[in-house]
Amino acid sequence: MEATKLHYKKPSLQGTITVPGDKSVSHRSVMFGAIAEGTTTVEGFLLGEDCLSTIDCFRKLGVQIDVDGTNVTITSDGIDAWKEPIEVLYTGNSGTTTRLMLGLLAGTKLHTVMTGDASIAKRPMRRVADPLRLMGAHITGRENGQYTPVAIQGKELTAIDYTMPVASAQVKSAILLAGLRAEGTTIVRESEVSRDHTERMLRQFGAQIDVEDGVVSFAGGQKLTATHVKVPGDISSAAFFLVAGAITEGSHVILQNVGMNPTRDGIISVLAEMGADIAFQVDDELAEPTAEVTIKSSELKGITIEGELIPRLIDEIPIIALLATQAQGTTVIKDAEELKVKETDRITAVVTELKKLGANIEATEDGMIIHGPTALHGAALQSYGDHRIGMMAAIAALITEGEVTVDDVDCIAVSYPTFFEHVEALCKK
Numbered sequence: 477m478e479a480t481k482l483h484y485k486k487p488s489l490q491g492t493i494t495v496p497g498d499k500s501v502s503h504r505s506v507m508f509g510a511i512a513e514g515t516t517t518v519e520g521f522l523l524g525e526d527c528l529s530t531i532d533c534f535r536k537l538g539v540q541i542d543v544d545g546t547n548v549t550i551t552s553d554g555i556d557a558w559k560e561p562i563e564v565l566y567t568g569n570s571g572t573t574t575r576l577m578l579g580l581l582a583g584t585k586l587h588t589v590m591t592g593d594a595s596i597a598k599r600p601m602r603r604v605a606d607p608l609r610l611m612g613a614h615i616t617g618r619e620n621g622q623y624t625p626v627a628i629q630g631k632e633l634t635a636i637d638y639t640m641p642v643a644s645a646q647v648k649s650a651i652l653l654a655g656l657r658a659e660g661t662t663i664v665r666e667s668e669v670s671r672d673h674t675e676r677m678l679r680q681f682g683a684q685i686d687v688e689d690g691v692v693s694f695a696g697g698q699k700l701t702a703t704h705v706k707v708p709g710d711i712s713s714a715a716f717f718l719v720a721g722a723i724t725e726g727s728h729v730i731l732q733n734v735g736m737n738p739t740r741d742g743i744i745s746v747l748a749e750m751g752a753d754i755a756f757q758v759d760d761e762l763a764e765p766t767a768e769v770t771i772k773s774s775e776l777k778g779i780t781i782e783g784e785l786i787p788r789l790i791d792e793i794p795i796i797a798l799l800a801t802q803a804q805g806t807t808v809i810k811d812a813e814e815l816k817v818k819e820t821d822r823i824t825a826v827v828t829e830l831k832k833l834g835a836n837i838e839a840t841e842d843g844m845i846i847h848g849p850t851a852l853h854g855a856a857l858q859s860y861g862d863h864r865i866g867m868m869a870a871i872a873a874l875i876t877e878g879e880v881t882v883d884d885v886d887c888i889a890v891s892y893p894t895f896f897e898h899v900e901a902l903c904k905k
């Protein structure tokens with residue numbers, strides 16, 4: 477693949493963009509629509525490759541899914557009507573699809589096999605397979621179910637009371653989705669709260685689920701009722717332009733329809749604490765809150781990012797690292813070892829690539845330390861096939877003196893297919 481040249485000559489960003497649909501909510505809308513009997517309609521669906529993988533898997537299970545722009549209709553006769561697929565379910569680059577489907581398929585009557593791309597083949601699945609096995613699931617895969625391809629023979633399941641060893645919404649959601657089919661009440665205990673889209677959407681589809689002090693309780697055997705889902709814009713996508721607006725001189729950017737779920741809004745807290753000029757008003761009326769967010773460039777200062785904040789911004793750490801290179805003083809990111817098991821090892825990838833641009837950054841066991849501000853220069857960067865590293869590289873190119881090249885930017889379509897259109901729209905004004 478030929479590297480893409482990015483030479484923006486330090487623009488100031490001006491204008492308004494509407495952030496595309498949230499990836500986590502889009503995946504779940506298809507899954508819940510496939511479980512519920514009847515027709516579920518989804519508005520604002522993300523047409524990213526990961527969500528298209530989810531649609532493809534459910535079509536192979538015999539669920540009817542129609543896509544008309546960002547409107548998606550899912551028509552299902554319920555989970556018991558899913559068909560045993562003759563083909564392997566291909567989950568592409570999507571950890572969310574693979575892990576949540578493990579939970580869903582564990583309690584069906586079906587035999588299924590799932591596999592994904594080279595990155596998925598390296599991502600740990602035992603974190604999901606182990607609790608599911610405690611519920612009675614039959615899952616096999618490479619290294620005792622740790623790696624894809626995985627095979628699932630559906631079984632009758634029993635509820636468990638599970639204390640989460642890592643803060644992971646994928647693990648929590650897989651257990652809850654299996655819990656839907658299990659005998660008894662499933663309990664998941666979190667010491668740090670991870671994104672709660674599954675809990676919110678279960679309620680939206682008419683289920684009863686209790687959440688108190690990090691303990692989620694969910695009685696099995698509940699029926700879901702088909703409904704209409706309005707997908708908020710993805711704050712993880714918005715984050716790239718929030719940071720771009722904050723670090724490019726003279727910028728004034730408005731982002732519409734930004735999802736502001738309190739379990740996802742860590743980037744807003746970080747920008748505010750660093751001294752960014754940011755303003756918004758949250759609309760709380762819907763299942764998922766949203767806001768129009770305005771950001772202007774300003775002086776920034778280094779901070780420490782750790783603890784319960786980490787799950788609220790886990791996917792934003794690559795772009796936060798770039799932000800920190802432009803802040804006065806030291807930024808320390810701790811408690812983020814989960815970054816090592818994302819699409820690539822994001823601690824190594826971020827530190828290696830930002831160093832090539834001249835950043836003063838070092839890796840630690842559970843994060844990174846960045847000293848700023850540093851003027852960045854051009855370099856030949858790698859995305860490692862990881863959409864978030866690719867977008868971090870492209871936003872960095874907005875402030876570098878000299879050209880940045882990136883080996884593979886096509887991977888950005890995993891979560892943000894219109895990313896470069898939005899870069900251009902904001903640079904043009």
Ligand SMILES: O=C(O)C1=C[C@@H](OP(=O)(O)O)[C@@H](O)[C@H](O)C1
Nearest residue numbers: 500572643644645646647790791
């Ligand atoms: O549940 C979800 O939709 C997601 C949960 C997070 O992963 P973990 O559960 O592994 O933390 C996040 O990084 C991923 O992009 C999406």
Ligand SMILES: C=C(OP(=O)(O)O)C(=O)O
Nearest residue numbers: 569570571572573791818
């Ligand atoms: C980690 C991510 O997604 P997934 O786990 O679904 O591949 C991401 O989008 O940054």
